[in-house]
Amino acid sequence: MPLDLSPDQKSLQARARALASGPIAARAAEVDRSEQYPWDNVDLLKDAGLLGMTIPAQYGGQGKSWLDAVLVIEALSAACAVTGRIAVETNMGAISAVMAYGSQEQKRLAADLVLSGDKPAICITEPGAGSDANAMTTRADRRGNRFVVNGRKHWITGGGVSRLHLIFARVFDAQGNDEGIGGFLAIRDETPGLSIVRREPTMGLRGIPEAEIAFEDMELPPSALVVPPRGLKKGFADLMNAYNSQRVGAATVALGVAWGAYQLALDWSEKREQFGRPINEFQGLQWKLADMSIRLAASQALVYKAARSGEAGFPDMLMAAQAKIFTAEAAIQTVNDALQLFGARGYSRDLPLERMARDVRMFTIGGGTAEVLRTVVAGAILGKKLPQTRDGWQKRGDGRL
């Protein structure tokens, strides 16, 4: 689908598609079955220059745009959503927060890790703070010239394989006063106090672990704190602003999976005959295919627009949320319809449709649920703060919208 891509972008897209339809597609079923992180694919991405593309050239990257990353993620996800997600987190999210807000030392550390194949983990969600992320209780106490971090995160993508962790934590001064939220860098197996508690058993996306992570008296030097541009008081907002890049990335994975499923269904609808004719001669299926193509085109337009909105910084919060809600929901429906076109074969583990249906289900949950993101969209279009707590309106003072 052409959407004003430059010659360089078309060539990048073609390279990613070749990789996706070759070795990555060939391994996708095994990655799912074995539930093993696809280090072979990481090597392929590294060799093809697709890891850390958005890292500025001065730190060894290529300074590519969000849209460049989106083109690659979309192509990879059509064959293997797990590999698509690796491309997301090596180009967006935690790495982009560090590259935008970090010190020279932090940027060099993060860039070196990512360019050598590490997929950073972004640690926001806690057992008691999911949608209500701001209610996190993981704390970093200033003790002399150190921070001491204690708390627990769960559903952390890459837990147990990622080395670099960006940990959102509430910072307290020596008197116990809350200073706001900051992002701390810690490296698994190098930072004592960081431990992987357990792997979450997931429905799909099984080749990448989701894990519960504990921080127990984890001591960090001041140089581990990524100070958001407006300071800790606005730390949560600034870190979430950087996270908008990953929301676009998550939407892109959903788009890619749906695109892959649609292509399989289109092809099958011509090959499969019933009642003596290809099944795509039945109007009921023609309309299904038409709706799939419409949803894909609309999703792609939203995702590309959200990616382009970040040319001078991070993708816009509203556009990222709109793109993720629509694309995630549309992708679930498209993959389900594609599976339906295969009849019993679609339900079989011999074909990728059932894996795609399990994989794509995640995207209305992870990265901010579709419900919570609708509140983000509503707040932005209404130009109003929409507190979700019972006492939120009283705290505002006027009790009105």
Ligand SMILES: CC(C)(COP(=O)(O)OP(=O)(O)OC[C@H]1O[C@@H](n2cnc3c(N)ncnc32)[C@H](O)[C@@H]1OP(=O)(O)O)[C@@H](O)C(=O)NCCC(=O)NCCSC(=O)CCS(=O)O
């Ligand atoms: C943001 C929410 C937690 C809503 O919570 P609150 O009502 O407590 O907070 P707000 O007043 O809405 O926001 C506080 C402050 O932050 C600014 N903000 C919030 N979100 C963004 C954003 N995306 N971009 C920019 N700025 C943002 C907001 O404007 C406020 O600023 P001011 O103080 O007014 O200046 C909740 O909406 C939310 O987002 N919950 C979802 C949590 C989430 O997305 N978690 C993702 C975890 S990582 C993950 O899942 C990875 C999966 S993947 O594959 O990518």
Ligand SMILES: Cc1cc2nc3c(=O)[nH]c(=O)nc-3n(C[C@H](O)[C@H](O)[C@H](O)COP(=O)(O)OP(=O)(O)OC[C@H]3O[C@@H](n4cnc5c(N)ncnc54)[C@H](O)[C@@H]3O)c2cc1C
């Ligand atoms: C595969 C996967 C990967 C993930 N990776 C990461 C990661 O790498 N890092 C990380 O930090 N987190 C990660 N997460 C966690 C993810 O961000 C959270 O699951 C998500 O933010 C929702 O939180 P919750 O699961 O606690 O649901 P809850 O917040 O408990 O929500 C439960 C239900 O209530 C609804 N709800 C809650 N509040 C409201 C409201 N105000 N209005 C309307 N409906 C509401 C929700 O939409 C949902 O339907 C991942 C999750 C998954 C599934």
